[in-house]
Amino acid sequence: MRALEPRPARQDSLRERNLALVLKQIADAPEPVSRAEVAATTGLTKATVSALVDTLVSSGLVGELEPRLAKPTGRPATGLVIDGTRIGGLGVELNAGYLAACVVDLAGAVRHREVVRDDQRGQDPERTSAVLAALAAHAIAVVAADGLVTAGVAVAVPGLVDWPAGVLRFAPDLGWRDVDILGLLSRTAELSRVPVTVDSEANFAALGELHSVAAAPGDFLYVRGGTEVRAGIVVGRELFHGMRGWSGEIGHVTVDPDGPACRCGAWGCLERFAGLEAIVRASGLPVAATDPAVVDRIAEAASAGDARTDQALRTAGRALGIAGAGAINLLDLPEIVLGGSYAPLAAWTAPELQREVDRRVLSAAWSPVTVRPGTAGTDAAVLGAAGSVTRAIMRDPADWLRREVR
Known part of the structure; x- marks a missing residue:
């Protein structure tokens, strides 16, 4: 990749950076901070900070609290906090077994959440997109009644995503290929007006x-x-997407070249050993992998000492460890977090995963890799989607200001 030519900083770009810097200081502070404290922390002048804060307050990003005494002998100082009353981000999730919508405000509070249980496997993409768009439009209307402006919508989908284009290239669970999710959702008036x-x-x-x-x-x-196995790679508190947004397909990493054929066309993929279908098949339990209660049934059987279920989970854990160790050797990450169906089954899968990682990661002797279950629960994807909208505003408040003007 050719290096970008250095460019001189313009006055407006300098202001944009300082605006983001001040907003970050307010957001990261463990308690409300004053203008003077922000100036002292950032090194900006008090006059500059005061002008930037006024802009952030008027745009609904920052709120002011009642004046307080910073020091017993000092003048009262007005505390600054992120304003959670005016702007929100909407996340919607298209899952094989349900559709969900969630709105979080700028301060991180959940303001609306709705889940519709509806099997999407084999459904027409236009029909599903219309239902999802209606769910999103309803969420926008609900929070608007409380005075919250929806700044954007982020859509979580189960498959290989052409991230810049918003196209779902391949979703095995749904039976979809090359579906323009972004285009379909933008047909709805409410969604055509927001990013x-x-x-x-x-x-x-x-x-x-x-x-x-x-x-x-x-x-x-x-x-x-889940029935499919995917990964999210977080580096420096940001997602790593790869060039086209196709990173994270760990379910199709080969763990056994002589293993069973996978629906992707390869053999011995991780998904064939650690996906829910593989675990249910190996355990012999009379439940479908698509049943909403399948994870509870697996955990109940394992807790009751069922030998086949225990072995199926251990096999899944070992396969996860082989694939995970390869990823850690390549990316040098300090932790593996188990989410989705793996979190409630971690008592059986995590020890085997940890054992394989300890054996296979070259640097493990000097820098051990931690394995733990996730804490975000089943709402992780829709919450993360909603939060991605507010994160974008916090990262670049000037962009929000430009949108407000338009």
């Missing part, structure tokens, strides 16, 4: 995990289990 992005559910679930734990590390591999 819409599309990404894999594993990527958004990784973001949901990132923000569910205050002390979460900024670098980890998030592996989301």
